[in-house]
Amino acid sequence: MSVIRLLVLGAVRQHGRAHGYQVRNDLEYWGAHEWSNAKPGSIYHALKQMAKQGLLHAHEIAPSTVGGPPRTEYEITEKGTEEFFGLLRASLTAYDQKPDVLSAGLGLMVDLERDEVLALLEERVRAIREWRKSVTEYYTPEEGPEQLGHIGEIMNFWVHSADTGAEWTRALIERIRGGAYTFAGEGEPFVGVLGEGEENPFAVGERHPGDLD
Secondary structure, three states: OOHHHHHHHHHHHHHOOEEHHHHHHHHHHOOHHHHOOOOHHHHHHHHHHHHHOOOEEEEEEOOEOOEOOOEEEEEEOHHHHHHHHHHHHHHHHOOOOOHHHHHHHHHHHHHOOHHHHHHHHHHHHHHHHHHHHHHHHHOOOOOOHHHHHHHHHHHHHHHHHHHHHHHHHHHHHHHHHOOOOOOOOOOOOOOOOOOOOOOOOOOOOOOOHHHHO
């Protein structure tokens, strides 16, 4: 899965229309530059590529009154919306992806309805349980993974990760079932993007040529 596509589509969708620097600013505000590949170059590349693919519509905006080149503002298309929700649903059920996949999904899960998010997370728990059963049944010696020497620690690590991942997901399910957060169709959502000109306390502060887009 392309995490950067999910994050960029999600940020543009929340704004309605956004230029590249706004999207970059939002992803830095979410800390995505630390836990994913959402670096400035990849963000601007994703915007341009998805515009070519019809997932985003690019609007060229006239230069500001203080001068400078025109900016491009991006708006998500119907095709892009379908892509966004497909990636989002996959991110919440995937149990065998890198942590950045689930992290991106968690940051955008409130764009779905509560009942659907609960169902997707339940599917994630089921998939983890099935994976654990398969690997412990077929790949673990009767005497335990230690019989494989230090290589057995690989199995220990993955089984432990599966157990903690399932436990954490079940706890999240209970929080959501108990009324945590505002999901689609429930009222005013939490505002997860920065307004135009709003200061980002977590900005990296490094300039990039694409910041003019």
